[in-house]
Amino acid sequence: xxxxxxxxxxxxxxVIRELFEYGKILKAEIGEDKVFDFTLGNPSxxxxxxxxxxxxxxxxxxxxxxxxxxxxGDVNTRKAIVNYNLDKYGYKLDENLIYxxxxxxxxxxxxxxxxxxxxxxxxxxxxPFFPEYRVFAETSGAKFNYVxxxxxxxxxxxxxxxxxxxxxxxxxxxxxxxxxxxxxYDEKTIIKISEILDKKQKEYGEPIYLITDEPYREIIFDGxxxxxxxxxxxNTIICYSYSKxxxxxxxxxxxxxxxxxxxxxxxxxxxxxxxxxxxxYVCAPSLWQKVLIMHSDKTAETNPYKDNRDILIxxxxxxxxxxxxxxxxxxxxxxSPMKDANEFxxxxxxxxxxxxxxxxxxxxxxxxxxxxxxxxxxxxxxxVFEKIAKLYNx
Amino acid sequence: xxxxxxxxxxxxxxVIRELFEYGKILKAEIGEDKVFDFTLGNPSxxxxxxxxxxxxxxxxxxxxxxxxxxxxGDVNTRKAIVNYNLDKYGYKLDENLIYxxxxxxxxxxxxxxxxxxxxxxxxxxxxPFFPEYRVFAETSGAKFNYVxxxxxxxxxxxxxxxxxxxxxxxxxxxxxxxxxxxxxYDEKTIIKISEILDKKQKEYGEPIYLITDEPYREIIFDGxxxxxxxxxxxNTIICYSYSKxxxxxxxxxxxxxxxxxxxxxxxxxxxxxxxxxxxxYVCAPSLWQKVLIMHSDKTAETNPYKDNRDILIxxxxxxxxxxxxxxxxxxxxxxSPMKDANEFxxxxxxxxxxxxxxxxxxxxxxxxxxxxxxxxxxxxxxxVFEKIAKLYNx
Numbered sequence: 001x002x003x004x005x006x007x008x009x010x011x012x013x014x015v016i017r018e019l020f021e022y023g024k025i026l027k028a029e030i031g032e033d034k035v036f037d038f039t040l041g042n043p044s045x046x047x048x049x050x051x052x053x054x055x056x057x058x059x060x061x062x063x064x065x066x067x068x069x070x071x072x073g074d075v076n077t078r079k080a081i082v083n084y085n086l087d088k089y090g091y092k093l094d095e096n097l098i099y100x101x102x103x104x105x106x107x108x109x110x111x112x113x114x115x116x117x118x119x120x121x122x123x124x125x126x127x128p129f130f131p132e133y134r135v136f137a138e139t140s141g142a143k144f145n146y147v148x149x150x151x152x153x154x155x156x157x158x159x160x161x162x163x164x165x166x167x168x169x170x171x172x173x174x175x176x177x178x179x180x181x182x183x184x185y186d187e188k189t190i191i192k193i194s195e196i197l198d199k200k201q202k203e204y205g206e207p208i209y210l211i212t213d214e215p216y217r218e219i220i221f222d223g224x225x226x227x228x229x230x231x232x233x234x235n236t237i238i239c240y241s242y243s244k245x246x247x248x249x250x251x252x253x254x255x256x257x258x259x260x261x262x263x264x265x266x267x268x269x270x271x272x273x274x275x276x277x278x279x280x281y282v283c284a285p286s287l288w289q290k291v292l293i294m295h296s297d298k299t300a301e302t303n304p305y306k307d308n309r310d311i312l313i314x315x316x317x318x319x320x321x322x323x324x325x326x327x328x329x330x331x332x333x334x335x336s337p338m339k340d341a342n343e344f345x346x347x348x349x350x351x352x353x354x355x356x357x358x359x360x361x362x363x364x365x366x367x368x369x370x371x372x373x374x375x376x377x378x379x380x381x382x383x384v385f386e387k388i389a390k391l392y393n394x
Numbered sequence: 395x396x397x398x399x400x401x402x403x404x405x406x407x408x409v410i411r412e413l414f415e416y417g418k419i420l421k422a423e424i425g426e427d428k429v430f431d432f433t434l435g436n437p438s439x440x441x442x443x444x445x446x447x448x449x450x451x452x453x454x455x456x457x458x459x460x461x462x463x464x465x466x467g468d469v470n471t472r473k474a475i476v477n478y479n480l481d482k483y484g485y486k487l488d489e490n491l492i493y494x495x496x497x498x499x500x501x502x503x504x505x506x507x508x509x510x511x512x513x514x515x516x517x518x519x520x521x522p523f524f525p526e527y528r529v530f531a532e533t534s535g536a537k538f539n540y541v542x543x544x545x546x547x548x549x550x551x552x553x554x555x556x557x558x559x560x561x562x563x564x565x566x567x568x569x570x571x572x573x574x575x576x577x578x579y580d581e582k583t584i585i586k587i588s589e590i591l592d593k594k595q596k597e598y599g600e601p602i603y604l605i606t607d608e609p610y611r612e613i614i615f616d617g618x619x620x621x622x623x624x625x626x627x628x629n630t631i632i633c634y635s636y637s638k639x640x641x642x643x644x645x646x647x648x649x650x651x652x653x654x655x656x657x658x659x660x661x662x663x664x665x666x667x668x669x670x671x672x673x674x675y676v677c678a679p680s681l682w683q684k685v686l687i688m689h690s691d692k693t694a695e696t697n698p699y700k701d702n703r704d705i706l707i708x709x710x711x712x713x714x715x716x717x718x719x720x721x722x723x724x725x726x727x728x729x730s731p732m733k734d735a736n737e738f739x740x741x742x743x744x745x746x747x748x749x750x751x752x753x754x755x756x757x758x759x760x761x762x763x764x765x766x767x768x769x770x771x772x773x774x775x776x777x778v779f780e781k782i783a784k785l786y787n788x
Contacts, residue, residue: 001511002508002509002661003507003509003511003665003668004511005668005672006508006669007664007665008668009667009669009671010663010666010667010669011668014671017465040462042462046457047460056451056453056454059446059450060446063440065644066441066642066643067643067644068436068643068644070411070418071407102496102646102674103674103676105674105675105676106674108674109672109673109674113397114400115395115397116397117395117397117398135671135672136672136674139672139673207395250460250462250679250680250681251460251681252496252646252676269404270400271397271400271404272400273405273407274397274400274403275400275404276404277403277404277526278399278400278403278503278529278533280497280499280502280530280673281499281500282497282646286643286644286645287645
């Protein structure tokens, strides 16, 4: 009488985690230098020294560093987040509508749990999407659906989006800069999405929440800017994480922010607190909450990710691989030289090259390379890509 | 269309958290020295220096301190936990059945989610119980039920337990040393519970899991010993936290261990991993996992809690309050001088004394005092108890 769905979720694991675990075994078997592990978004750039120094000092000097905070999080942390976003994006969030979370995954799960009430309810994503969205939506009792994207640039197919929204659509989740494609939704795109959602929520007489998953917001290149979504759409829920921006993925620190202009914002925030409670989140890790009071405006170096991208893109283009140049995040989404990306991922494995097939992201025929590895690994991997290019006569 | 249950959970909050938040406001209003806040189990004894020093050093020196771990947790952390429990209790857990969690709350929620499959399923607790058990069970889709306890000593009423178990009982949760009563289940009690559960699971032909919530296991006085439950009952799931043992409540670090002798242990562990995934837990905070590799055998000083207990018990007995002397944890469960403990808690508030009424623990007519405060606060609070004793002519 163990929960069958949970057994299935636990025994299948995500494709990403599966490959990551395989990589650990392979490294132990054939040597770390022979494995080119592009599976996991585990940042190679360290957390900034000033942040680490401050955390290290807090542990020794702040007697309340490890104490429970309010379930919503330390009010000073929430105020620091308001100030940072105001400075950077010119938009004032409300600290009383911010809820500190164990990373963006927790924030998304909490957001879904807050807006899903019935098994008819639907969460809509835009491909390519982070595969766990499906897990979080379905295990919150909703249907999960997604819209295919425009594969030219991995932006939004607006007609497809508009057609996919129905009266049971409770939330639409976007992720920009995008994992896995690296595409960044520009202002026009955000405006167009907002217009569609606004039209649809008026049509159905129910709010449709736009959940914006933004762990890569600070990792952006070539002068691009990430529009701040609450500026454009009132019913926005931000899910943010410091996993990538501060290179703290294992520490599980992030937040959820309900837009101060959202409909039913008080009830929505109560539901967020209720969901956090129901899911077993007592508070977000206290040390990192306290660190953020001083350092929510810091970002780990992003140049190494740009360098990695540039080196790899240049090499892959020379070898005739097809790949859109990502404007943000730290992934390359490369067209598989075989129709079946799973098969290609398996063949790549035999060369010690670990890349994630795209099927679970809602797009077939690509592989995702996490380029947040060391630049040295990128350089050492180039001959492997050359071998593979030859194998497929690219 | 926001989830009504979540709104309710978020707007009501737990009584404990409600009082804690009230206490913060009151302190700001009338001064910290005039508030005697016995609400929250926020340990006043610091995390041991050697643990803090090690954590502080890891942040500066271990480049992988903040990296994602496997979803189950770092294998070396899990091995350290096996070794500690083997040394201390002479029972060998299996690192492949241990799952690192964001504290005991997450562990319990994950355990419930793993064993609950239908809305007929039932989780059974023994009063007095931690109120969030109800929230975790009900929001996992199960019925929550509890057995009244023997109010003489706050141990188990075995007849009541046996009668309450039915064919839909998927799990029984116990908590020893107990929050809020401080009672410690002795070996005889654990054996008797095991016998009842064994009989019942044979009768119904389905495993009944014994979930043992043990954050206070290391905080125990007067030469008492906590029996190690998996020794006595095969279908045991341990939910452990370092919140109290290492005074790290805000850091959210603990674990779930499936007994190596449990039925369907592989499936159960898969379900645990699946539930962790579904609930948005990516991994337990990595820094503390790494700290535990070296320090899972450390415990914060427990003598101050014993001193606090002794000072307060002696004073309360002199004042004719009724209270069982707790053998573990850091709470006093005091009989309310009024029938309605909620009313008493409200009156106590007017004296700056914050105590939690017992109703949500499944017992009426008591208040819980968290004695993990400073000994100074305990001493300063005595005149307030004296005033209250006079008020009620004790």
